[in-house]
Amino acid sequence: MSENREIRIEVPVLARVEGEGALELSASGGRIETLRLRIFEPPRYFEKFLEGRGHQEVLDVVARICGICPVAYQMTAVQALEQAFGVQASPWVIRMRRLMYCGEWLQSHALHIHLLALPDFLGFESGIAMAARHPEAVRRGLRLQRLGNDLIRLFGGRSVHPVGMRVGGFHRAPDPERAATLLEELRAARPEAEALVAFTASLDLPQDDQDFTSVSLRHESEYPLYSGRIVSDRGLDLAVEDYPKHFQESHVAHSTALYAHLDGAPYLVGPLARLNLNHDRLSPPARAALDATGLQLPSRNMFHSVIARAVEIHEVVLEAIRLLESYRPEEPAHVPVTVGAGTGFGATEAPRGLLWHRYALDAAGKVRSAQIVPPTSQNQARIEHDLKRSLEAFGLHNDDDALRLRGETVIRNYDPCISCATHFLKVRIQRR
Amino acid sequence: MAGDDLGWAAIEALKDAGLDRVAELLLLDRPGPALVDHFQGRNRVILIDAMHAGLAPGSVRALSLQELVVSARPPSSHGLGLAEALALARALDCIPKHLHVIGIETGPSLDGETRSIAIRQVVQLIQAILNETDPGSDRSTRRRHPHRNEARDSAILPVDSTSDDTGSPMNDNDASAAELTKEQRILNMMRKVLTDVARDTHAPPGTKHALTERTITGIRDCLSLISAREQELAEALGDDRNLRPRYADEPRKNTVVPINIDGLKKRPKSD
Numbered sequence: 001m002s003e004n005r006e007i008r009i010e011v012p013v014l015a016r017v018e019g020e021g022a023l024e025l026s027a028s029g030g031r032i033e034t035l036r037l038r039i040f041e042p043p044r045y046f047e048k049f050l051e052g053r054g055h056q057e058v059l060d061v062v063a064r065i066c067g068i069c070p071v072a073y074q075m076t077a078v079q080a081l082e083q084a085f086g087v088q089a090s091p092w093v094i095r096m097r098r099l100m101y102c103g104e105w106l107q108s109h110a111l112h113i114h115l116l117a118l119p120d121f122l123g124f125e126s127g128i129a130m131a132a133r134h135p136e137a138v139r140r141g142l143r144l145q146r147l148g149n150d151l152i153r154l155f156g157g158r159s160v161h162p163v164g165m166r167v168g169g170f171h172r173a174p175d176p177e178r179a180a181t182l183l184e185e186l187r188a189a190r191p192e193a194e195a196l197v198a199f200t201a202s203l204d205l206p207q208d209d210q211d212f213t214s215v216s217l218r219h220e221s222e223y224p225l226y227s228g229r230i231v232s233d234r235g236l237d238l239a240v241e242d243y244p245k246h247f248q249e250s251h252v253a254h255s256t257a258l259y260a261h262l263d264g265a266p267y268l269v270g271p272l273a274r275l276n277l278n279h280d281r282l283s284p285p286a287r288a289a290l291d292a293t294g295l296q297l298p299s300r301n302m303f304h305s306v307i308a309r310a311v312e313i314h315e316v317v318l319e320a321i322r323l324l325e326s327y328r329p330e331e332p333a334h335v336p337v338t339v340g341a342g343t344g345f346g347a348t349e350a351p352r353g354l355l356w357h358r359y360a361l362d363a364a365g366k367v368r369s370a371q372i373v374p375p376t377s378q379n380q381a382r383i384e385h386d387l388k389r390s391l392e393a394f395g396l397h398n399d400d401d402a403l404r405l406r407g408e409t410v411i412r413n414y415d416p417c418i419s420c421a422t423h424f425l426k427v428r429i430q431r432r
Numbered sequence: 433m434a435g436d437d438l439g440w441a442a443i444e445a446l447k448d449a450g451l452d453r454v455a456e457l458l459l460l461d462r463p464g465p466a467l468v469d470h471f472q473g474r475n476r477v478i479l480i481d482a483m484h485a486g487l488a489p490g491s492v493r494a495l496s497l498q499e500l501v502v503s504a505r506p507p508s509s510h511g512l513g514l515a516e517a518l519a520l521a522r523a524l525d526c527i528p529k530h531l532h533v534i535g536i537e538t539g540p541s542l543d544g545e546t547r548s549i550a551i552r553q554v555v556q557l558i559q560a561i562l563n564e565t566d567p568g569s570d571r572s573t574r575r576r577h578p579h580r581n582e583a584r585d586s587a588i589l590p591v592d593s594t595s596d597d598t599g600s601p602m603n604d605n606d607a608s609a610a611e612l613t614k615e616q617r618i619l620n621m622m623r624k625v626l627t628d629v630a631r632d633t634h635a636p637p638g639t640k641h642a643l644t645e646r647t648i649t650g651i652r653d654c655l656s657l658i659s660a661r662e663q664e665l666a667e668a669l670g671d672d673r674n675l676r677p678r679y680a681d682e683p684r685k686n687t688v689v690p691i692n693i694d695g696l697k698k699r700p701k702s703d
Contacts, residue, residue: 111465115512128516132524135525
């Protein structure tokens with residue numbers, strides 16, 4: 001570019017991503033020299049808030065980190081607390097936690113696909129604008145999202161910041177009649193969830209293969225959700241507590257969120273990373289629906305994330321049906337807990353990717369220190385890398401509006417939750 | 433946020449007033465797009481929510497659908513509030529035929545007495561709506577949880593005007609009320625700007641003020657005129673305004689007497 005100008009483009013800040021941030025890039029000779037994903041959402045200090053709090057308060061506090069994935073924070077925290085106290089949750093509790101977690105994946109993915117990502121691929125400014133032309137697609141998203149919320153509500157009393165979990169299990173077992181009703185609704189939604197996989201695979205998605213490292217949990221027999229070892233497609237295979245040995249968090253001047261690197265390099269967490277590493281763990285019907293699309297895995301195209309989310313919606317609907325079919329209430333719905341000093345670690349797969357917690361507790365069960373590594377922090381370096389690569393491949397000769405839209409589309413693939421990461425999007429392009 | 437539970441408190445008061453016998457009362461906790469689902473098959477829906485609209489805390493206002501939808505922003509996964517949910521419902525053509533949105537102004541300075549008065553106003557308003565000609569058998573009174581200033585750009589309909597409301601979000605009877613509301617908003621904004629100018633130009637004692645004495649007197653006179661006109665408009669709308677500031681230790685001239693509404697209800701005769 002021979003142009004020498006500085007342009008400020010005001011992108012609707014909350015346009016289908018969460019939080020407060022900006023994108024700054026400077027380009028010369030058709031190449032990007034610097035690119036920064038500036039996150040200026042104020043720090044939220046949740047880890048410090050937790051210090052001195054009793055273990056009973058932790059699940060209620062961490063749920064407030066996010067209104068979309070509170071279950072993920074609760075599940076990860078409860079794992080860590082139970083490990084610190086030497087508590088072994090019962091197999092029934094583990095199954096029910098997995099069932100509740102299915103609800104969060106379902107509602108979060110359904111919302112993202114139908115209201116946030118789909119407008120990009122169908123050419124609309126927003127989900128609301130798209131709703132008038134594609135009402136059935138939007139209605140499908142709303143139906144699936146409601147089902148997910150109902151699953152969370154079954155265990156948590158409410159879908160936002162649920163209150164049903166406790167260290168050792170749940171405060172009470174869900175009502176069998178409500179569980180049976182939900183089972184019938186999930187069975188009715190199963191064909192819709194299966195059709196969603198083919199629908200997303202039929203979208204005209206950009207082709208842009210990139211080299212990246214996928215990281216996720218891997219369970220010995222299940223598609224990873226509630227538990228597993230931390231693995232990568234470059235041979236990493238770690239116990240949850242060994243995460244800090246290879247993953248480092250660091251501050252950068254332009255972001256209030258921490259950046260995470262795997263042995264000094266960016267990496268990807270989330271639906272595409274999970275699917276790349278665990279497609280062999282899908283249930284047979286989910287695997288069959290995926291195979292029918294012809295999608296080759298592992299995929300190097302970040303735009304395949306929308307297909308990965310649809311596959312995961314199908315998987316959790318099937319999994320929720322399976323778990324509900326054998327549902328029997330168990331009382332008490334928790335095992336006894338003896339409080340003591342200790343340190344515990346937790347890792348689960350939040351809808352947006354790997355979530356890792358560590359808590360050190362004193363003899364009274366109060367938090368001495370806490371460390372929470374959310375998925376968006378882990379994806380930030382990868383998003384910057386992807387943006388640089390994607391915008392250059394797209395072509396910097398395109399006008400600012402086109403560059404902004406492509407940049408936003410790239411970012412939305414990651415469904416970033418800047419609120420979780422601290423907590424997007426003004427674009428400032430400088431061309432020389 | 434202080435007073436964020438005003439909608440829920442209103443629903444409890446509606447239950448106490450026995451309105452659960454004539455309408456389905458639901459408490460919704462941040463439903464987001466799920467609000468659309470709650471509209472399905474409903475003919476009449478009343479939404480009650482706390483709001484920030486720059487009014488006096490405790491002010492109760494009926495809000496128009498059109499103005500709420502205009503204020504909708506492109507939704508994010510976390511930022512899909514009432515305005516966005518209503519815009520989505522309208523795009524999907526599933527807005528109930530008769531939709532009322534009632535906002536209750538909240539804020540940190542909302543005291544218990546003002547809160548009680550506001551809740552009573554909501555009950556009266558909804559009783560008036562439900563006493564209208566029944567447009568259908570299915571009625572719902574719902575409450576959702578606010579995330580932000582959804583009513584900031586809304587047309588604000590005075591409460592009493594809705595007693596003449598036929599149920600549509602905006603009708604001919606609302607036109608004059610909407611005009612008055614616009615004037616109220618202009619007055620409100622002028623008052624804010626003038627007080628901001630006074631605050632921003634404040635000079636410590638002993639230093640020369642940036643404004644001339646004539647300008648300062650002019651600001652005072654303007655504020656007096658604004659207050660007088662606001663009072664006239666409020667009286668014309670039948671709105672009971674009592675915005676005079678008071679000291680925390682100032683004796684109150686009125687006393688709140690708790691009434692057990694259940695005790696006032698007609699009891700079924702025992703045979």
